Amino acid sequence: MGAGKSTIGAEVARRLGRPLVSTDALVEEAAGTSIERLFAERGEEAFRALEESHALEALARGRLSVLDLGGGAVLSARTRAALAESAFTVFLDVPVAESWKRVAGSNRPLAREREAFVELHARRVNVYEEVADARAQDADGVVLAAAGAHVEEGSLERLAACVPGDGPVELVVDETVDRLHGARASTALGERLRGRHVVPAGERAKTAAVVERLWSSLRVDRGGTLVALGGGATTDVAGFVAATYLRGIAWVPVPSTLVGQVDAGIGGKVGIDLERGKNLVGAFHWPARAVIDPGLLATLSEAERANGLAEVVKTGLLADAPLWELDPVEQVRRCAAFKAAICLRDPHDRGERAQLNLGHTFAHALEAASGYELAHGRAVALGLVAALRLSGLGELAEETARLLDVRPVRVDREAAWEALQRDKKAVGGEVRLVLLARPGEPRIGVPLPPAEVRAALDALID
Numbered sequence: 001m002g003a004g005k006s007t008i009g010a011e012v013a014r015r016l017g018r019p020l021v022s023t024d025a026l027v028e029e030a031a032g033t034s035i036e037r038l039f040a041e042r043g044e045e046a047f048r049a050l051e052e053s054h055a056l057e058a059l060a061r062g063r064l065s066v067l068d069l070g071g072g073a074v075l076s077a078r079t080r081a082a083l084a085e086s087a088f089t090v091f092l093d094v095p096v097a098e099s100w101k102r103v104a105g106s107n108r109p110l111a112r113e114r115e116a117f118v119e120l121h122a123r124r125v126n127v128y129e130e131v132a133d134a135r136a137q138d139a140d141g142v143v144l145a146a147a148g149a150h151v152e153e154g155s156l157e158r159l160a161a162c163v164p165g166d167g168p169v170e171l172v173v174d175e176t177v178d179r180l181h182g183a184r185a186s187t188a189l190g191e192r193l194r195g196r197h198v199v200p201a202g203e204r205a206k207t208a209a210v211v212e213r214l215w216s217s218l219r220v221d222r223g224g225t226l227v228a229l230g231g232g233a234t235t236d237v238a239g240f241v242a243a244t245y246l247r248g249i250a251w252v253p254v255p256s257t258l259v260g261q262v263d264a265g266i267g268g269k270v271g272i273d274l275e276r277g278k279n280l281v282g283a284f285h286w287p288a289r290a291v292i293d294p295g296l297l298a299t300l301s302e303a304e305r306a307n308g309l310a311e312v313v314k315t316g317l318l319a320d321a322p323l324w325e326l327d328p329v330e331q332v333r334r335c336a337a338f339k340a341a342i343c344l345r346d347p348h349d350r351g352e353r354a355q356l357n358l359g360h361t362f363a364h365a366l367e368a369a370s371g372y373e374l375a376h377g378r379a380v381a382l383g384l385v386a387a388l389r390l391s392g393l394g395e396l397a398e399e400t401a402r403l404l405d406v407r408p409v410r411v412d413r414e415a416a417w418e419a420l421q422r423d424k425k426a427v428g429g430e431v432r433l434v435l436l437a438r439p440g441e442p443r444i445g446v447p448l449p450p451a452e453v454r455a456a457l458d459a460l461i462d
């Protein structure tokens with residue numbers, strides 16, 4: 001009671017694009033009266049019977065939805081069994097003093113006296129803990145839990161507990177990150193750690209040769225878990241190995257860059273590069289959990305931080321929230337939650353997940369034309385500015401350019417234009433772009449006259 005389940009439930013349902021089912025609303029509809037009056041006229045037992053039957057029915061329906069379940073509903077053993085069988089259950093864990101403040105003075109039948117309320121909470125809290133698969137305080141927390149992402153400063157130290165199950169683990173780690181954080185990761189994994197595999201730092205790890213070396217040296221069976229510690233390159237290659245080794249084993253990314261924590265470590269896209277292009281071989285393989293420790297970012301270079309900031313600004317534009325202004329931990333949490341929700345809605349990238357490519361068509365073209373000398377973050381920053389200009393959001397484009405310190409780059413114009421037209425997302429030779437109707441409202445697959453796109457690209461080049 002007073003934990004905010006109706007508000008948070010509605011927000012989670014909106015973000016996941018699933019219907020919200022409220023047992024309280026169903027009970028009121030079935031009884032033809034309010035819950036207060038139902039309690040007063042027919043007693044708590046009648047209410048609980050109705051609540052149980054509606055909860056069981058909603059859970060049996062097997063339809064992907066967000067179920068907003070009253071605080072007393074889990075006192076029913078049948079409801080608890082049905083939750084264990086067919087739901088991912090999140091305990092909205094709000095301090096009792098806070099929830100009392102919210103419900104005091106309301107008409108709720110079980111919230112009339114503070115002492116009784118506190119006592120009821122104390123009696124129920126053990127049941128909540130037993131039933132819950134995760135706990136959270138807000139909608140971001142619920143979405144992250146549902147996606148299996150755990151954001152907590154210092155979580156590297158608790159890695160053995162954060163990796164689901166108690167089976168053996170093999171660690172794949174970027175060689176630079178290994179020097180900085182590898183020993184702590186190994187110590188934290190303790191007895192679960194059965195093997196360590198150091199891969200080249202950054203993009204050089206995303207090759208078939210590294211994949212083959214990992215396939216040959218892994219020893220875990222299908223009950224084992226691959227843990228990947230490093231930036232997006234390491235988590236991409238290790239995730240791909242996990243997707244394919246023994247036809248798929250569990251894996252846990254532990255992203256160590258800002259790009260990794262707000263983007264690459266979330267959503268289950270994994271893969272490697274080919275000579276002729278980046279990310280051309282891959283799979284969808286959702287991690288068993290993503291362990292995100294913002295403390296790992298302390299050792300990141302300014303250049304890598306800037307790469308991440310471009311993705312944070314992209315996320316802020318898509319979410320219509322100035323996420324770049326938040327403190328680092330909250331920034332990571334909010335960005336990760338935003339991406340997690342989109343990926344849960346579209347896990348196989350068949351529709352709206354494409355919005356995450358905002359600015360990326362231009363970025364990829366500039367990177368390719370620079371022979372991959374241009375930093376990805378700088379390319380994304382430039383791409384965002386172009387996408388905003390083409391969206392008709394000129395003022396926002398210039399604000400973004402100032403925020404990300406965007407300046408035109410020196411690359412070959414023809415090479416960039418050719419690369420842009422070769423973009424994977426081109427349909428029948430016509431380039432489709434992700435634009436914004438306004439912040440928070442992406443438009444996917446927008447065809448534009450080539451001359452307009454070319455002019456926007458040219459404006460990015462010195």
Ligand SMILES: NC(=O)c1ccc[n+]([C@@H]2O[C@H](COP(=O)([O-])OP(=O)(O)OC[C@H]3O[C@@H](n4cnc5c(N)ncnc54)[C@H](O)[C@@H]3O)[C@@H](O)[C@H]2O)c1
Binds near residue numbers: 202233236256257265
């Ligand atoms: N799968 C996805 O959904 C997805 C999304 C975005 C990007 N990506 C991929 O991610 C890759 C880019 O990832 P990235 O930007 O994290 O770069 P990265 O993995 O290439 O790492 C960049 C550099 O940072 C170093 N580094 C990593 N963590 C560090 C730390 N804590 N302290 C100091 N140095 C550290 C690495 O050694 C490397 O030199 C690309 O290959 C891209 O294709 C994948």
